[in-house]
Amino acid sequence: MNLTPELTPVLRSLLIGRNTASLATLHDGRPFASMIPFAVTMAGGRPRLVTHVSGLSAHTRDMRASPDVCLLVTAGESAGTMPQAVPRVSIAAVAEFIPDDHPDHAAVKAAYLGKFPEATDLFQLGDFSLVAFQPTSARLVAGFARAVTLSPDALAAAAGSSQT
Numbered sequence: 001m002n003l004t005p006e007l008t009p010v011l012r013s014l015l016i017g018r019n020t021a022s023l024a025t026l027h028d029g030r031p032f033a034s035m036i037p038f039a040v041t042m043a044g045g046r047p048r049l050v051t052h053v054s055g056l057s058a059h060t061r062d063m064r065a066s067p068d069v070c071l072l073v074t075a076g077e078s079a080g081t082m083p084q085a086v087p088r089v090s091i092a093a094v095a096e097f098i099p100d101d102h103p104d105h106a107a108v109k110a111a112y113l114g115k116f117p118e119a120t121d122l123f124q125l126g127d128f129s130l131v132a133f134q135p136t137s138a139r140l141v142a143g144f145a146r147a148v149t150l151s152p153d154a155l156a157a158a159a160g161s162s163q164t
Contacts, residue, residue, distance in 0.1 A: 047152060096132045
């Protein structure tokens, strides 16, 4: 199944409309999942999810040790909808730490703060880092019998080139 015009708004609502993702990392050789806030940016001409993480967090250390991660973004549950039918997208990605001198730093930071302006003060703390997730593939499940494997280009199209 391809990303149809009917499925594009479902994916877009997950990428743009949701604030948190489950982040799966490798922790001491075992799977580990946590929750992170995220925004979407097109900085550098490619779709990336971005977050701002503390060096004190296990997932930050995990990403530094092994940058291959997976993010899961789900729609909210609603009464009368079976949990298996809740739209969701699982995104395999590579985590890249974005230091202050990185060419995309300002745009990535602006995308994150555009969604989470209350996080401004956290950028003053020395142990926090911006992380951009470069998608390698994704699996969108839009409900029963409505699943499709997506390329990074399909994610970009759904996110819309109007993102920073």
